[in-house]
């Protein structure tokens with residue numbers, strides 16, 4: 001599970017749809033791996049306005065990364081700052097949670113992550 | 128030819144043996160690749176995008192997304208959902224670039240509103256027409272899927288789903304569920320009337336805040352042969368006039384609209400729309 005995906009995923013439990021605590025999911029006992037992925041600045045600039053920066057700050061500190069700036073960079077700032085692009089690329093696309101779980105702060109449901117794949121299958125009474 | 132969709136659940140059919148057989152067949156590799164390229168053509172993406180691959184399997188469709196040349200607006204980044212652990216396992220072994228999750232699209236699409244530029248689905252959604260238990264109906268699963276997909280796409284986004292309906296009933300069931308979820312929808316048929324016929328459901332998400340959220344699909348598929356544009360607007364209008372403003376049905380409908388836009392909505396209950404007694 002990449003940090004990028006985590007910034008878009010919500011708890012899948014039906015009763016959590018009406019709660020703002022069900023996002024973002026919180027990594028627990030997470031083992032991280034780093035992949036090498038080719039840099040794609042245009043993709044980053046494209047998704048930048050859609051990132052939830054507050055949630056990204058939470059996730060990145062929960063995973064033990066140095067604190068992100070309080071404000072998201074603008075597209076122009078990001079475009080002009082090679083290092084910021086690389087750092088963001090590293091955090092969002094190259095960092096994977098390989099083992100552990102993702103926990104919903106609203107309902108407490110735990111989504112297991114194994115070999116980098118998060119299990120979002122729900123028992124039918126939660127759908 | 129017998130269809131595994133009719134008798135088995137997808138995760139049972141795609142076990143380790145079948146997943147390997149499927150993925151290593153060069154005939155299947157070629158067909159999946161060419162259908163994915165066709166879907167990309169219909170998505171018409173101009174820049175590297177974030178794409179949801181629905182029923183991504185072992186990554187035969189996804190790897191085409193990763194391989195789009197910068198000159199053609201790529202490469203794209205994708206997240207894949209699939210219900211078969213064996214298929215995902217092969218995707219891992221093949222070291223695909225997309226991020227993978229084990230999920231049943233009939234349970235919904237658990238992303239926040241407006242996450243994706245686009246979505247593709249190659250040879251997967253016909254599986255939703257067979258419900259595997261007494262607790263779920265195909266219609267219920269299709270509705271959850273399309274409602275979730277609609278919300279997870281950004282406004283102006285598109286989805287293209289290639290699928291193999293068993294018959295006209297399935298074909299209509301799928302397209303109607305998409306239209307009901309608010310999509311503008313068109314059906315495109317390649318090689319109609321041959322045994323290689325391929326069916327693509329092209330879906331658009333409205334930019335405008337009109338009720339029903341229908342955008343004109345005609346622009347997407349104009350000039351193409353064998354396209355059926357499915358228009359739900361007339362039917363929606365007719366329905367609207369029958370529902371009394373303030374009634375429970377009206378409230379539920381409003382709530383569905385808000386939910387599709389990704390708004391947080393209170394769950395509907397037996398109290399919804401009831402008169403509250405005045406408390407002193």
Ligand SMILES: C[S@@+](CC[C@H](N)C(=O)[O-])C[C@H]1O[C@@H](n2cnc3c(N)ncnc32)[C@H](O)[C@@H]1O
Nearest residue numbers: 137159182184187188209210211231232251254
């Ligand atoms: C024919 S394969 C296509 C895989 C890939 N898109 C490709 O082009 O090679 C169909 C896939 O749909 C998946 N599928 C079927 N029903 C599903 C469901 N309810 N949720 C998620 N995936 C599903 C199956 O597990 C299988 O991997």
